[in-house]
Amino acid sequence: MAKVKEDYDPYILGICCNWCTYAGADQAGTSRMQRPANLRILRVMCGGRMEPIMVLQALKNGADGVLVSHCHAGDCHYVEGNLKTFRKMPLFIKMLGQFGINPKRVKYTQVSASEGAELTEIVKEFVKELKEIGPNPLKMEE
Amino acid sequence: MSNTINTDEEIKIGIYVCHCGINIAGVIDTTTLTEYAKTLPNVSLSKEYTFMCSSIGQEMIKEDINKGLINRVVVAACSPRMHEPTFRTVVREAGLNEFLFEQANIREHASWVNLNDSEGALKIAKDHVRMAVAKLNELKPLEVELVKVEPTCLIIGAGIAGMYASLDLAQEGYDVYLVEKEPTIGGHMAQLDKTFPTMDCSACILTPKMVDVEREEKIHLMTYSEVDNVDGYVGNFDVTIKKKPHYIDQEACTGCGACAIECPVICGNEFELSIGTRKAAYIPFPQAIPGKYTIDMIKCIKCGICASPDVCEPDAIRLDQKPEYIDVKVGTIIVATGWDLYDPTELKQYGYGKYPNVITGLEMERLLSSYGPLEGKPVRPSDLKPPHVLGFLQCVGSRDFRPGKNKYCSRVCCMYATKQARQYKEKHPEASVYIFYTDIRAFGKGYEEFYESAGENFNIKFIRGRIGELYENKDHSLIVRAEDTFLQKQIEIKLDMLVLSCGLEPRHDSDQLASLLTIQKSSDGFFMEAHPKLRPVDTLTSGIFIAGVAQGPKDIPDTVAQAKGAASSAATLMAKGEFEIEPYYSIVLEEKCSGCKSCQSLCPFNAISFDVFKNIAVINKALCKGCGTCVAACPSDAIVQNHFSDDQIFAMINTAIPPLAKTENGGK
Numbered sequence: 001m002a003k004v005k006e007d008y009d010p011y012i013l014g015i016c017c018n019w020c021t022y023a024g025a026d027q028a029g030t031s032r033m034q035r036p037a038n039l040r041i042l043r044v045m046c047g048g049r050m051e052p053i054m055v056l057q058a059l060k061n062g063a064d065g066v067l068v069s070h071c072h073a074g075d076c077h078y079v080e081g082n083l084k085t086f087r088k089m090p091l092f093i094k095m096l097g098q099f100g101i102n103p104k105r106v107k108y109t110q111v112s113a114s115e116g117a118e119l120t121e122i123v124k125e126f127v128k129e130l131k132e133i134g135p136n137p138l139k140m141e142e
Numbered sequence: 143m144s145n146t147i148n149t150d151e152e153i154k155i156g157i158y159v160c161h162c163g164i165n166i167a168g169v170i171d172t173t174t175l176t177e178y179a180k181t182l183p184n185v186s187l188s189k190e191y192t193f194m195c196s197s198i199g200q201e202m203i204k205e206d207i208n209k210g211l212i213n214r215v216v217v218a219a220c221s222p223r224m225h226e227p228t229f230r231t232v233v234r235e236a237g238l239n240e241f242l243f244e245q246a247n248i249r250e251h252a253s254w255v256n257l258n259d260s261e262g263a264l265k266i267a268k269d270h271v272r273m274a275v276a277k278l279n280e281l282k283p284l285e286v287e288l289v290k291v292e293p294t295c296l297i298i299g300a301g302i303a304g305m306y307a308s309l310d311l312a313q314e315g316y317d318v319y320l321v322e323k324e325p326t327i328g329g330h331m332a333q334l335d336k337t338f339p340t341m342d343c344s345a346c347i348l349t350p351k352m353v354d355v356e357r358e359e360k361i362h363l364m365t366y367s368e369v370d371n372v373d374g375y376v377g378n379f380d381v382t383i384k385k386k387p388h389y390i391d392q393e394a395c396t397g398c399g400a401c402a403i404e405c406p407v408i409c410g411n412e413f414e415l416s417i418g419t420r421k422a423a424y425i426p427f428p429q430a431i432p433g434k435y436t437i438d439m440i441k442c443i444k445c446g447i448c449a450s451p452d453v454c455e456p457d458a459i460r461l462d463q464k465p466e467y468i469d470v471k472v473g474t475i476i477v478a479t480g481w482d483l484y485d486p487t488e489l490k491q492y493g494y495g496k497y498p499n500v501i502t503g504l505e506m507e508r509l510l511s512s513y514g515p516l517e518g519k520p521v522r523p524s525d526l527k528p529p530h531v532l533g534f535l536q537c538v539g540s541r542d543f544r545p546g547k548n549k550y551c552s553r554v555c556c557m558y559a560t561k562q563a564r565q566y567k568e569k570h571p572e573a574s575v576y577i578f579y580t581d582i583r584a585f586g587k588g589y590e591e592f593y594e595s596a597g598e599n600f601n602i603k604f605i606r607g608r609i610g611e612l613y614e615n616k617d618h619s620l621i622v623r624a625e626d627t628f629l630q631k632q633i634e635i636k637l638d639m640l641v642l643s644c645g646l647e648p649r650h651d652s653d654q655l656a657s658l659l660t661i662q663k664s665s666d667g668f669f670m671e672a673h674p675k676l677r678p679v680d681t682l683t684s685g686i687f688i689a690g691v692a693q694g695p696k697d698i699p700d701t702v703a704q705a706k707g708a709a710s711s712a713a714t715l716m717a718k719g720e721f722e723i724e725p726y727y728s729i730v731l732e733e734k735c736s737g738c739k740s741c742q743s744l745c746p747f748n749a750i751s752f753d754v755f756k757n758i759a760v761i762n763k764a765l766c767k768g769c770g771t772c773v774a775a776c777p778s779d780a781i782v783q784n785h786f787s788d789d790q791i792f793a794m795i796n797t798a799i800p801p802l803a804k805t806e807n808g809g810k
Contacts, residue, residue: 013798018223019662019682026221029250037262040269041251042794043222044786045726048744048771054795062799074657077683078769079746085774113682114664120255139799 010064010130012123014041015050017082020071021111021119028116035123038130039067047071048081052092055106056099062139065105065130067122072110082110102133154186155278156212157271158203160194160219162249167192169253169263175218178268182275186212194219200232207236214238214281216274218246218267224673239283241725241785246274269798276797280790284725287763291377291685292473293716296321298369298655301329302348302698303478303690303705305355310709312360316716319470320355321383322365326430328352329480333413333504335511335518337698338561339592345429345513352431366436370467372658375767376685377473377721387463389437390423394458397425397433401448401459409441411515415505418515423448427513437461474685474712477669478705479655481691484539484548484644492538492642497614498523499639503534503555506562506641520566522639524618528570529638533622534559535609536579540645550666552645552695556583559643560596567600575602576635578609578624586697605633612640646695659686668694679708684721687711726768726785730759734780741772741781 016022022043028035044050047070055066068089076082089108096103107126111119157179161167172190179188187206191199194217206212215238217229222245230240248267256263295311297304300322308318326332332352334344355361370384390401401423410416413426420426422441425433437448437459449459483504486494494500499522501509512518522529536559540552556579563575582604584593596602611623620637648667649655656663661681664670669688672680679687689708690701715721737757742750749765750772752758761772761781770783779788 011799013795022221023223023662023682026223026247026250029221029254032254032257034257035255037252037256037259037266039251040266040273040798041247042273042791042798044770044791045783046769046771048769049774049783049786051774054791057792057795058798061796074653075662076746077660078767078771079660081746081769081771084744084771088774113662114670117665 008064008131008135010038010127010135011062012039012065012067012126012130013058013063014039014067014069015054016041016043016067017047017050017070017077018043018045019077020075020113021069021109023113024111024115024119026116027114028120031116033116033120035120036127038127039123046078046081047076047085048078050085050089052088055092059101059105059136060138062136064136064139065107065126067107067109067126069109069111069119069122072112075112104129104133105136151213153184153214153279154212155182155184155214155216155275156203156206157182157185157188157216157218157275158194158199159188159190159248160199160217161190161192162219163192166219166249166253169257169260170248170267171260171264175248175264175267175271179216179218179271179275182272184279185275195225195228200228203229203232204236207233207238214242214278216244216246216271216278218248218271218274220249221245221247221251240286241284242278242281244274244278244281246270265800269800272797272800273794276793277790280787280793281785284784286722287725287727288720289375289377289723289764291716291719291721292379292471293317293719294319294470294472295474295476295712295716296369296379296381296470296472297476297478299323299329299478299480299690299692300327300355300363300365301478301480301690302331302351303480303692303701303708304329304476305351306702306705307476307478307689307709307712308355308361309351309358310706311713312358314713316360316713318361319381319383319472320361320363321367321369322363323368324426325366325388325436326426326432327355327363327365328431331698332427332429333511334507335514336561336565338557339586339588341561343512349429352429356431363432364468365432369655369658372475376683376715376723379472379475379685381470381472381475383468383470385466385468387439387460387465388434389439389442389459389461389463390435391458391460391463392432392434394456395434396456396458397435398455399425399435400453400455401435401437404447404453406445406447407441407443409438414508414515415502417505417508473716474687475659476687476689476708476712477655477659477661477681477692478689478708479649479652479692481646481695482649484552484647486538486642486644489538491612492535492609492640493612493614494642497612497618497620499529499614499618499620499637500612501639501641503558503562503641503643507558510562510565519569522618529573531574531635531637532563532566532576533620533635533637533640534563534575534577534643535640536577536643537608538642538644539647541580548645548647548666550695551583553583553585554695554697555643555645557586557589557592557697559641560584560593560602562641563602564596564600567602576637577602577604578622579604579606580608581606586699607633646691649692652692659683661686661688664694666694668692679704679711684723685715724768724785726783727763727766728761728768728770728773728781728783729763730761731780731782732756732758734778735759736778736780738777740775740777744771744775746771
């Protein structure tokens, strides 16, 4: 395994729901809120559609971090799709350590359609954390 | 599930990179992006243009499709939430299936958030384009689903916004269920005395409209009622309305008022903000519509006097009445629930609730009102004498950037304070009136002239500066200290009464309604429009519209305009009679389903039933709204969501990480 490099550019894949976090990211853009260029967003319709295997696959492919984000409880466009992920994701993140993956590589948040500023802060914080823990070792093993 | 699509035809992708003027091209090197796109799998051509959404841009795409050069389209431009419908229409008009289109967001998610990092923005843009191509290679043609739209509208809230929306829709021939929480319609506007800047009396322009609403056959007025539950989707909402018990038969009641005369319970009248009183049997104000009485069971002492036949001749009193639940089916919903006044008690420095002579703007409105408790002769509460020196303090509960406070401008307070000040000067020309303000925002038609005239012709003194300190004297007069920021001078004035120009807040129960209707709220707490400029009355939930202060603070003209806009948007949907919904529903693959029923209990819409003969789950596509929760949960991978299948999502994840970066980092 290569030595941890702090000045690398972390690759973050975001998996976001259409109605809240994706819209929140749009709002951040419309309001020109600046953030480091590290986040790409994959859109699904609902938090309920998000699967732990998607996160694992992204990490396996070499993503340094994965941001999973959807609506706050009670805000779900599909009433309660996000609540299912509320149960799944925290458990999954706990298990990551057992797979030998640093659980800090996965950030699980709730960002509403009007919280572009919050998303911007989350990304800044995440980039900082990922720089501290270094690049994804799976990427370097290739 | 098979990965191949259109097996008979080779995939030929066309990529169109939009400059969006300089919004994208000013940051991202679009030429490099366009060239890069050509290297992606199955890409036949890649072009760039200033505005892809313009007619020229649209024609470019159509031409390439018609020439047979491409059969799938990626547009790298703004958010799909902005222009996906536009480009889908283009693709459809050119004869392709509209779902063989994917939009890569390189504006909101790349150029606009990295204005000073061209390289970073280009990197993100390349990744988004590559992911879009990966998904597009897996996409399948889909058919749009059409749903019928019931020609009936539910309007929640019967203030001026709800009333105007109802009247417009009723006159266009649609049935309207107008639901109001209070025993009367009219909303907050009924509490106002005169309206700026024309000074016409609120009641004179409002009450005739209230009568129109009551008389209109198409409007099914439900006062003292609440929306209890909402199910269904655009065009087909199933709504349960709870009619709270009036304890008086509304059919039989003649509105004679004998019950109120005889009722021994005297309590504060909410309509008068408890400055005036009412009985436990009451109507909120004489012009209330419907003019039928209600018994307030919390205040009622159950003496039974009103129920005696000597008092209630029509025998309308029903002390054992129960709430009634009514189910209606509507095609559209308009939310016009209005606002709450900011409660200034928490701002201890102004002494509201502690000093009797500090009141709110809405209380002042009732004091000034000719049909209010003082018949339009305002006095100060401590000694019931008209104040000689009257002060107004602006921006109470608005434009406050401390955490947890309302940051927004409430838009009406500058004008209502100026109006109230002028009304007071008209009644008491000898009095001194001061307005302590932050900035005067006289934005509407005739407002600036009104403000100018208040200073010039009525000698109202405008002082630019918030009140810093306030003390009460023994005689209950008030000493206020403020900084006149124009003169940069500390000033101290003795006031007889201070009016706090409180701002407008989202209703306290708006959270409940938002989750009932699955509509969003913006960060200020008001309901959120689908687009701040171009879709100001739509919500993100199709078929639900918003109007009035429920969407954000506004004055009466803007409220009426928005109400008419919402009515028109709802009517457009109902006139067409059908609505296209995205066919993102999920499908069960019979051969894979093990019949475990895990999905069934997860579905928020009860769209999944179980076929006991085949031992498989079955999804009703009319009920399925396409969240994909069942897909994520299925242990056998037996459920596929249209347009968001595992194949499509994993194709994106597998191409998301640029191969170049991999080797770069791997080499180090």
